[in-house]
Amino acid sequence: MRQTKTQRRQRIQRRYKATVYGTAEQPRMSVFRSNKEIYVQIINDQTGETLVSASSRDKGLEGQSSNKVEQAGLVGKLIAEKAIKAGIDIIRFDRGGYLYHGRVKSLADGAREGGLKF
Numbered sequence: 001m002r003q004t005k006t007q008r009r010q011r012i013q014r015r016y017k018a019t020v021y022g023t024a025e026q027p028r029m030s031v032f033r034s035n036k037e038i039y040v041q042i043i044n045d046q047t048g049e050t051l052v053s054a055s056s057r058d059k060g061l062e063g064q065s066s067n068k069v070e071q072a073g074l075v076g077k078l079i080a081e082k083a084i085k086a087g088i089d090i091i092r093f094d095r096g097g098y099l100y101h102g103r104v105k106s107l108a109d110g111a112r113e114g115g116l117k118f
Contacts, residue, residue, distance in 0.1 A: 013097030020094045021045050029079070029111070029118070030094045031104055038072045038103055040079050042088060052086050054079040072103040076110020084115050093118045 003011070022028030022045040032039045039055040056062075056071045061078065065071045083091070091111075098104045112118075 009097035011097075016094065016097060020092050022092055026090050026092050027051055027088060028094050029091045029116075031096045031098065031107060033096070033098055033103055036068075038068070038075055038107060040075060040107060042079065042083055042086075042091060051088065052079060052082045054082060069103055069106045072106040073110035076107040076112075077114040079107075080111045080114020080116045089115065090117045 020028055022043050024044055024046060027042045027044045030041050030043055037056045039057075040053065041050045042052040043050050054075050056068075056075050058075075058078065061071070061074055065074055083089070093108060095104050095108075100108070108118075
């Protein structure tokens with residue numbers, strides 16, 4: 001029996017989470033991609049708290065870009081700006097089971113441009 005896309009992503013996500021773990025020194029940057037929007041959180045897994053979050057629905061980003069890939073790049077820059085204000089500069093990237101291309105890659109590149117290291 002074939003797996004659905006969601007089942008495949010969840011299987012990859014479980015395997016990925018076994019190796020990527022956020023600490024206070026290097027929190028995890030988790031990505032969720034829906035059909036319309038993209039969301040990102042920086043999480044300390046030791047305490048289970050979200051330190052910083054951003055999404056394409058945030059005020060100031062709505063209507064700024066023409067397509068979703070550009071929008072993801074802007075979200076990456078926004079999360080980097082918020083993270084640096086919070087004193088976070090090194091993170092571990094959790095792509096959430098999504099392939100590293102398109103919107104996920106654009107978000108990561110935007111975060112790197114913003115000053116995050118991973």
